[in-house]
Amino acid sequence: MLRPTLPLSNKLRFGSILSNNRMMANQVQENNSSINGVIQNNKDWALEMQVKNPEFFVELAKGQSPKLLWVGCSDSRMAVDVMTQTNPGDIFIHRNIANRVPSEDLNVLSVIEYAVKHLKVEHVIIAGHTGCGGIKAAMSNDSVGILDHWLRPVKDLYLANQEEIDCLPKADRVDRLGELNVIQGVSTISKLPVVHDAWNEGRELYIHGWMLQLNTGLLKDLDISVTGPKQVPSIFKLNAAEH
Numbered sequence: 277m278l279r280p281t282l283p284l285s286n287k288l289r290f291g292s293i294l295s296n297n298r299m300m301a302n303q304v305q306e307n308n309s310s311i312n313g314v315i316q317n318n319k320d321w322a323l324e325m326q327v328k329n330p331e332f333f334v335e336l337a338k339g340q341s342p343k344l345l346w347v348g349c350s351d352s353r354m355a356v357d358v359m360t361q362t363n364p365g366d367i368f369i370h371r372n373i374a375n376r377v378p379s380e381d382l383n384v385l386s387v388i389e390y391a392v393k394h395l396k397v398e399h400v401i402i403a404g405h406t407g408c409g410g411i412k413a414a415m416s417n418d419s420v421g422i423l424d425h426w427l428r429p430v431k432d433l434y435l436a437n438q439e440e441i442d443c444l445p446k447a448d449r450v451d452r453l454g455e456l457n458v459i460q461g462v463s464t465i466s467k468l469p470v471v472h473d474a475w476n477e478g479r480e481l482y483i484h485g486w487m488l489q490l491n492t493g494l495l496k497d498l499d500i501s502v503t504g505p506k507q508v509p510s511i512f513k514l515n516a517a518e519h
């Protein structure tokens with residue numbers, strides 16, 4: 277299977293935006309816990325960026341041409357820019373609880389369509405993470421309000437794979453369902469008309485499934501990348517010259 281290298285651009289360590297000076301670090305930590313502190317951190321960051329590169333915001337304001345679309349969980353620990361050491365403008369992002377990709381959800385479909393059709397991203401990444409609260413909730417009998425509706429398809433996914441999941445040690449079950457949820461998301465995206473339009477135009481478009489391991493901070497490639505229409509069942513191929 278083709279495993280393209282992701283074109284991450286010049287690295288920028290957001291963690292080093294402020295000085296390594298311990299007093300400064302303590303101040304940031306304090307700032308992070310208050311709403312005014314967030315604004316102050318932002319001012320510090322913008323100033324630091326301008327000092328490093330006076331043209332940075334001039335260029336940023338001109339527009340975006342990201343090569344990556346990230347569809348991930350809303351979990352606050354999934355800090356995409358920080359953990360991938362990417363710059364503003366590098367990744368187009370959609371996040372929702374449990375990184376779901378419902379094929380009838382206008383929000384996620386709009387993001388995917390804009391990213392694929394107009395921004396012409398080359399990679400779409402569905403990213404789940406270990407210990408996902410949404411996946412945990414879907415595996416429980418406790419009601420979580422309106423989320424019961426949002427997570428209902430994850431319950432169905434659990435039921436469809438219950439035999440495999442329930443054989444695993446209890447500690448691994450949530451993460452396995454999380455992986456299956458990512459696999460389902462990759463499958464759904466690979467069947468979308470806008471994706472097939474891009475492939476029919478001869479464009480390169482890769483769809484990947486990853487899991488963030490929160491206990492190490494590392495992204496695990498589930499090795500399920502879809503790289504073209506040949507990996508998609510024939511019935512989903514639209515307007516293709518050849519099936």
Ligand SMILES: [Zn+2]
Binds near residue numbers: 374375408410
């Ligand atoms: Zn989550």
